[in-house]
Amino acid sequence: MAQFWKPGTERPPLLDDDEGSILLYSASSSSSGYGYVSIEKQRQRLPVFKYRTAILYLVETHATTIVVGETGSGKTTQIPQFLKEAGWADGGRVIACTQPRRLAVQAVASRVAEEMGVKLGEEVGYTIRFEDLTDRDSTRIKFLTDGVLLREMMEDPLLTKYSVIMVDEAHERSISTDVLLGLLKKIQRRRPELRLIISSATIEAKSMAAFFHTSKKRRGLEGEDCVPKTEPAILSVEGRGFNVQIFYVEEPVSDYIQAAVSTVMSIHDQEPMGDILVFLTGQDDIDAAVRLLTEEAQNNLKSSSGLVVLPLYSGLSRADQDLVFSPIPRGKRKVVISTNIAETSLTLEGVSYVVDSGFSKQRFYNPISDIENLVVAPISKASARQRAGRAGRVRPGKCYRLYSEEYFVKEMSAEGIPEMQRSNLVSCVIQLKALGIDNILGFDWPASPSPEAMIRALEVLYSLGVLDEDAKLTSPAGFQVAEIPLDPMISKMILASNQLGCSEEIITIAAILSIQSIWISVRGQQKDLDEAKLRFAAAEGDHVTFLNVYKGFLRSGKSPKWCNKNFVNYQAMRKVVEIREQLKRTAKRIGIVLKSCESDMQVVRKAVTAGFFANACNLEAFSHNGMYKTIRSSQEVYIHPSSVLFRVNPKWVIYNSLVSTDRQYMRNVISIDPSWLIEAAPHFYQHHHPNSIPH
Numbered sequence: 001m002a003q004f005w006k007p008g009t010e011r012p013p014l015l016d017d018d019e020g021s022i023l024l025y026s027a028s029s030s031s032s033g034y035g036y037v038s039i040e041k042q043r044q045r046l047p048v049f050k051y052r053t054a055i056l057y058l059v060e061t062h063a064t065t066i067v068v069g070e071t072g073s074g075k076t077t078q079i080p081q082f083l084k085e086a087g088w089a090d091g092g093r094v095i096a097c098t099q100p101r102r103l104a105v106q107a108v109a110s111r112v113a114e115e116m117g118v119k120l121g122e123e124v125g126y127t128i129r130f131e132d133l134t135d136r137d138s139t140r141i142k143f144l145t146d147g148v149l150l151r152e153m154m155e156d157p158l159l160t161k162y163s164v165i166m167v168d169e170a171h172e173r174s175i176s177t178d179v180l181l182g183l184l185k186k187i188q189r190r191r192p193e194l195r196l197i198i199s200s201a202t203i204e205a206k207s208m209a210a211f212f213h214t215s216k217k218r219r220g221l222e223g224e225d226c227v228p229k230t231e232p233a234i235l236s237v238e239g240r241g242f243n244v245q246i247f248y249v250e251e252p253v254s255d256y257i258q259a260a261v262s263t264v265m266s267i268h269d270q271e272p273m274g275d276i277l278v279f280l281t282g283q284d285d286i287d288a289a290v291r292l293l294t295e296e297a298q299n300n301l302k303s304s305s306g307l308v309v310l311p312l313y314s315g316l317s318r319a320d321q322d323l324v325f326s327p328i329p330r331g332k333r334k335v336v337i338s339t340n341i342a343e344t345s346l347t348l349e350g351v352s353y354v355v356d357s358g359f360s361k362q363r364f365y366n367p368i369s370d371i372e373n374l375v376v377a378p379i380s381k382a383s384a385r386q387r388a389g390r391a392g393r394v395r396p397g398k399c400y401r402l403y404s405e406e407y408f409v410k411e412m413s414a415e416g417i418p419e420m421q422r423s424n425l426v427s428c429v430i431q432l433k434a435l436g437i438d439n440i441l442g443f444d445w446p447a448s449p450s451p452e453a454m455i456r457a458l459e460v461l462y463s464l465g466v467l468d469e470d471a472k473l474t475s476p477a478g479f480q481v482a483e484i485p486l487d488p489m490i491s492k493m494i495l496a497s498n499q500l501g502c503s504e505e506i507i508t509i510a511a512i513l514s515i516q517s518i519w520i521s522v523r524g525q526q527k528d529l530d531e532a533k534l535r536f537a538a539a540e541g542d543h544v545t546f547l548n549v550y551k552g553f554l555r556s557g558k559s560p561k562w563c564n565k566n567f568v569n570y571q572a573m574r575k576v577v578e579i580r581e582q583l584k585r586t587a588k589r590i591g592i593v594l595k596s597c598e599s600d601m602q603v604v605r606k607a608v609t610a611g612f613f614a615n616a617c618n619l620e621a622f623s624h625n626g627m628y629k630t631i632r633s634s635q636e637v638y639i640h641p642s643s644v645l646f647r648v649n650p651k652w653v654i655y656n657s658l659v660s661t662d663r664q665y666m667r668n669v670i671s672i673d674p675s676w677l678i679e680a681a682p683h684f685y686q687h688h689h690p691n692s693i694p695h
Ligand SMILES: Nc1ncnc2c1ncn2[C@@H]1O[C@H](COP(=O)(O)OP(=O)(O)OP(=O)(O)O)[C@@H](O)[C@H]1O
Pocket: 046, 069, 070, 071, 072, 073, 074, 075, 076, 077, 078, 111, 200, 201, 241, 344, 345, 346, 347, 349, 389, 392, 393, 394
């Protein structure tokens, strides 16, 4: 069991004022969060309520208002309502509020609809990728992901139906948020009546204000009707949610999954009722923790009975995600084990305890080697505060950090690095191109990406046939790829499948690649999992193996029992079915004919090559340890042990993604014929890598 001590009396001097503030975290805790309080009372109790008039005045008089407030102060749920009450949604106009994550969009929209006493999808609605719960005529407050708002710009570049756009959780600095901020700044010049609110818990308000403060002349003069001040207003909302006590481990933990499980068990044994939210990094960790807790429940009936353990990650089906919001039988304690999708904007009503591993999965891209990795990396202080904040939403709570206080104070970075500066920019560039932004290198970013990363992205898009020599979208391929809301490499694979007559199979593969894993990984049962995989294994590689699993799942009548027997993750398969249906609809819309190639797997491999040719690798001659080199940058890579091609080592392969541990490992690998590379991307291979492919 992890050892905790309670900061307070005996804690060492803090090196910055930091968590001192969390310990004082008690603004409104005097008003009891327990028992029944009317929704109207709950609203009035939120710190942001006192700022209602100030917020409305600033929005009226300034083009951009930056609202900084602690987590739980009520920014997301209240500000859109204040605006609506003040008339910003009159005359058919709409108030938009963006979030970086889908789950948050749905949760916040339902809460606001409930507070306003209206049916979700009417006056208050939401739109996320593949799901639109709004009404064209009656929706006045609309929650949406920032990615969806970017897509709306393709049809309505000035976003004319919105009177106010609130960009929430801007501190997360997702790529979509940053692109959106850059574009909104442009729109403001053309639409002086549009108001922006940038809101976040920790945003560096001054640098954001500097970004929006433009000296360029707008239409109209400041002070005239409708022409607000260009200098952004900054408003700091003082006050927080309920008291959250923070505990740290004395010594660093070596295994955060095990430490998280023991911490949950000790909370369950020693602490009063209240649900527990655990932050781990990804599906593998979470599935492992769910199993360990379930085993504990079986081995130790007394202490762990009464636990209802639920996973939460983006690869779960909608129905499985919804379970975390549903009530459980009286006397039971819910344990939600989540990735950072529960980190911001979510209120899980019963949660009183948070267990924070201190890690999350993050993308890191190196434009020199052109390699993007998904790695488990330490979170920032900003994230740690957001995580702790989940325990104090409706009552006081406790947060157990599985790292030391010294580490938090001295080593944890204050903010994360903007995603824009650590990602491959292929998706971002195609989106800007689709919006008619030609000079991508000169675009006004809140945080500039590296020019190397931009150039790499332009090169890949040109090779994919999505951009022409003038870096404009090609017609129709470029426009079609931009229309499919997936990574352009996957979208290109889908387009190619249309010509190759295997769109049914490729859409299944695209859906499976969109989630982290379809396998159940159980510690200590690796051998059984490997044996189960062999039942589906295809000599061609993982993509064809996925098709075998999917067929087996359908043949079983989508049976959970079949999944369990075969180490297939039932919840992940439900999500695959869901995504597949959505992709089929998009494919039809852009003119793709759904067709199966039956058992001809060569065309499937060719379609994968058409999308992922840039990830081709060649087995090093005389390599005894399975070392490959990537064609584009001669990086050393190895097939991941989870691949069916591990130890098979075909001479030429293509991978879907890389993960970095002790080495760079390729995940989801398929064997190919190198001549397909030249067929798929003549420019890329003949021009850039002329001697790399045998002719
Ligand atoms: N579904 C819900 N059930 C119960 N209370 C809720 C719900 N959603 C919000 N609340 C209450 O409203 C408060 C404010 O939530 P809101 O999301 O507006 O805060 P915020 O300042 O935007 O915080 P964050 O930065 O974490 O999103 C919560 O702390 C909680 O007390």
